[in-house]
Amino acid sequence: AIFVAIVPEGLPIILVITLAMGMRNMARQKAIVRRLKAVETLGSTTIICTDKTGTLTRNEMTARAFLINGDSYGVSGHGFDPTVGRLQRNGKDVPESDLANLHTDVAFRQAIATCLLCQNSNLHPVDGEWQAVGDPTDSACAVFGWKLKESVDSFRRRHPRFREYTFDRTRKRMTTIHEFDGERWAFSKGALGPFMRSITHIHEDGQVIPIEGHHKDRISEINLEYASRALRVLALCARKIGDDVDIEDVADVERGMIFLALIGIMDPPRQEVPESISRCHQAGIRVMMITGDQRMTAMAVGREIGIVDDDSDHMSGKELRECTDLMLEDRLDTVAVFSRVTPDQKLRIVERLQAQGHVVAMTGDGDNDAPALSQANIGIAMGSSGTDVARDASDMVLQDDNFSNIVSAVEEGRKLYVNIRNFVRYQISTNVAAILLIIVSTFFFGWNLPLTATQLLVINILMDGPPAVALGIEKRHSDVMSEPPRLLDESLPNPVDMAMIVFLGMVMVIGTAMIFWFSGGGIISGQPCTEYDGSIESGWFDDEGNCREDAWREDAENRFEQAQTRAFAVFILFQLFNVINCRSVDRSIFQLGLFNNKAITISFAISAAFLLFMVQGASLTIPFIGIPMGDLLSVVSLEPIDWAILFATASSVFLIDELRKLIMRSRESSHQR
Numbered sequence: 001a002i003f004v005a006i007v008p009e010g011l012p013i014i015l016v017i018t019l020a021m022g023m024r025n026m027a028r029q030k031a032i033v034r035r036l037k038a039v040e041t042l043g044s045t046t047i048i049c050t051d052k053t054g055t056l057t058r059n060e061m062t063a064r065a066f067l068i069n070g071d072s073y074g075v076s077g078h079g080f081d082p083t084v085g086r087l088q089r090n091g092k093d094v095p096e097s098d099l100a101n102l103h104t105d106v107a108f109r110q111a112i113a114t115c116l117l118c119q120n121s122n123l124h125p126v127d128g129e130w131q132a133v134g135d136p137t138d139s140a141c142a143v144f145g146w147k148l149k150e151s152v153d154s155f156r157r158r159h160p161r162f163r164e165y166t167f168d169r170t171r172k173r174m175t176t177i178h179e180f181d182g183e184r185w186a187f188s189k190g191a192l193g194p195f196m197r198s199i200t201h202i203h204e205d206g207q208v209i210p211i212e213g214h215h216k217d218r219i220s221e222i223n224l225e226y227a228s229r230a231l232r233v234l235a236l237c238a239r240k241i242g243d244d245v246d247i248e249d250v251a252d253v254e255r256g257m258i259f260l261a262l263i264g265i266m267d268p269p270r271q272e273v274p275e276s277i278s279r280c281h282q283a284g285i286r287v288m289m290i291t292g293d294q295r296m297t298a299m300a301v302g303r304e305i306g307i308v309d310d311d312s313d314h315m316s317g318k319e320l321r322e323c324t325d326l327m328l329e330d331r332l333d334t335v336a337v338f339s340r341v342t343p344d345q346k347l348r349i350v351e352r353l354q355a356q357g358h359v360v361a362m363t364g365d366g367d368n369d370a371p372a373l374s375q376a377n378i379g380i381a382m383g384s385s386g387t388d389v390a391r392d393a394s395d396m397v398l399q400d401d402n403f404s405n406i407v408s409a410v411e412e413g414r415k416l417y418v419n420i421r422n423f424v425r426y427q428i429s430t431n432v433a434a435i436l437l438i439i440v441s442t443f444f445f446g447w448n449l450p451l452t453a454t455q456l457l458v459i460n461i462l463m464d465g466p467p468a469v470a471l472g473i474e475k476r477h478s479d480v481m482s483e484p485p486r487l488l489d490e491s492l493p494n495p496v497d498m499a500m501i502v503f504l505g506m507v508m509v510i511g512t513a514m515i516f517w518f519s520g521g522g523i524i525s526g527q528p529c530t531e532y533d534g535s536i537e538s539g540w541f542d543d544e545g546n547c548r549e550d551a552w553r554e555d556a557e558n559r560f561e562q563a564q565t566r567a568f569a570v571f572i573l574f575q576l577f578n579v580i581n582c583r584s585v586d587r588s589i590f591q592l593g594l595f596n597n598k599a600i601t602i603s604f605a606i607s608a609a610f611l612l613f614m615v616q617g618a619s620l621t622i623p624f625i626g627i628p629m630g631d632l633l634s635v636v637s638l639e640p641i642d643w644a645i646l647f648a649t650a651s652s653v654f655l656i657d658e659l660r661k662l663i664m665r666s667r668e669s670s671h672q673r
Contacts, residue, residue: 018472022416030399038395042413057267061140065264082146107203111261115145227296231264284484312336343368423471432505467579470599521563573650
């Protein structure tokens with residue numbers, strides 16, 4: 001019986017069910033958990049390292065600024081609609097005559113050709129709304145080119161592509177070769193910094209001339225201005241491909257480029273992100289932005305959404321390469337934004353954060369992000385823009401790439417852990433109470449077992465299960481996002497839970513032992529013809545004053561059966577009242593709502609009805625095995641008055657714990673004053 005009481009047989013099943021329900025709830029919030037452990041680990045997250053584009057922002061790149069021939073223009077329009085939007089100067093549309101003059105300029109024509117040809121996006125209307133299929137940056141260039149020239153498809157047909165050199169994180173640009181004006185031209189777009197080493201010429205007054213310092217100064221000035229406005233800046237370049245160029249060598253193709261223009265693209269932050277960032281800070285979770293964009297753009301977006309404040313630091317990929325691990329760890333406490341970062345540097349950041357004891361959630365979307373996703377405590381891949389390799393390496397996939405869903409998943413993970421604590425506290429308190437009851441009754445008082453091994457199995461598996469599952473889906477919590485992250489290695493149950501387990505277990509032990517004793521359960525193990533309180537019952541003696549042991553034993557056995565049944569029934573009722581207690585460690589059930597958790601209400605009713613059926617149906621024969629239920633479970637029928645007493649006794653665990661919670665809240669209120 002002790003071995004049966006020690007093992008919480010239903011705990012593993014209920015734990016898996018609860019975790020699976022947590023996965024279902026996260027999936028409803030568009031966060032697909034691929035590994036079960038991630039559900040619980042999310043609640044311990046201390047740092048979220050996130051990409052910018054598409055995660056913190058809407059992933060709807062739109063051209064907002066354009067530098068050509070030293071002149072800066074604005075661009076109107078929004079989203080992917082190429083039919084709305086014009087070039088602007090000082091907030092006003094450029095006149096048609098000026099726009100016509102621009103179309104005669106070689107640099108302008110080649111810049112627009114670069115936008116229309118050096119990209120792989122497709123634009124099409126769906127149910128009256130324009131949508132883009134392809135990389136968001138490509139889509140923004142395609143929309144911009146369409147606004148100023150013509151549709152992507154028609155322009156592509158007139159200028160067939162001969163070769164493509166795809167974007168990579170080392171070159172940070174994309175290049176394609178096309179037929180243009182009867183010649184072969186390479187058109188290239190990408191980050192300005194790496195391009196400056198390849199640019200040798202520039203258009204000026206209709207001529208191609210060697211680029212000089214003042215040209216570079218003007219370009220850098222506009223680049224910084226655009227970046228300070230949270231624009232992603234792309235340089236547009238081109239060169240003619242002669243017979244002497246080895247098109248198999250991308251370095252040869254991208255040498256001696258002519259600078260054409262800068263285009264500033266904005267991906268506005270998602271509307272809900274600032275609030276989500278604020279909730280992270282409130283929950284003690286730091287948010288780091290790790291992006292391939294340049295510093296000015298990243299910092300501008302960071303300030304807008306609340307990641308960057310006056311004390312925040314920044315680190316570029318170049319600085320990251322040059323600093324040692326020790327130097328990096330010294331700066332990690334203040335760095336909020338990493339810019340121009342490569343995938344291998346992401347992995348290094350994760351490793352250094354973990355070395356400081358942080359639990360890291362890392363987002364990624366590319367094949368090269370897989371090592372960082374695998375290393376992170378929670379690897380989060382993008383569902384819309386992520387690759388299969390990234391998703392396979394991750395623990396969780398965001399269906400819509402939205403940062404706010406990460407925060408919702410963290411909140412769900414914290415709530416789930418609270419629920420796990422609650423049902424672990426509930427189930428182990430039952431086991432502790434059963435063990436203590438057996439030890440106290442048999443070893444200290446010398447009674448026969450108040451609960452049989454079969455009864456303990458029924459308690460642990462049949463009666464414990466439904467209420468514990470109901471605790472696992474509790475939805476009424478305190479604000480879990482106002483508390484700091486718990487330690488990843490925190491014991492379960494923790495010290496607070498252990499104290500509660502012992503406290504509640506002792507209440508159940510005392511109540512059950514009292515019912516058993518007052519019902520005469522200890523008579524059969526005592527002196528013959530002696531009552532449970534040591535008194536003598538005259539009916540057990542003959543006229544000569546001799547003890548009639550047969551009559552005493554028959555009466556003692558009947559009373560033991562009654563006592564054992566009452567102990568079994570009151571112990572289960574204690575459990576049912578205790579499940580109400582275990583909904584919260586500190587909040588009253590009347591604050592949570594007595595019937596707000598319908599699952600607990602239903603499980604309470606079902607378990608109570610099943611208990612009533614088992615006891616009152618003791619004379620019923622179980623089908624197939626032909627054994628009366630009373631013989632199998634060692635129970636007999638009880639009277640209504642018995643049930644009333646048992647119910648009142650069992651409710652004491654609820655009342656005592658409510659009193660404890662009231663005292664605890666009163667002490668907290670006095671401390672706050």
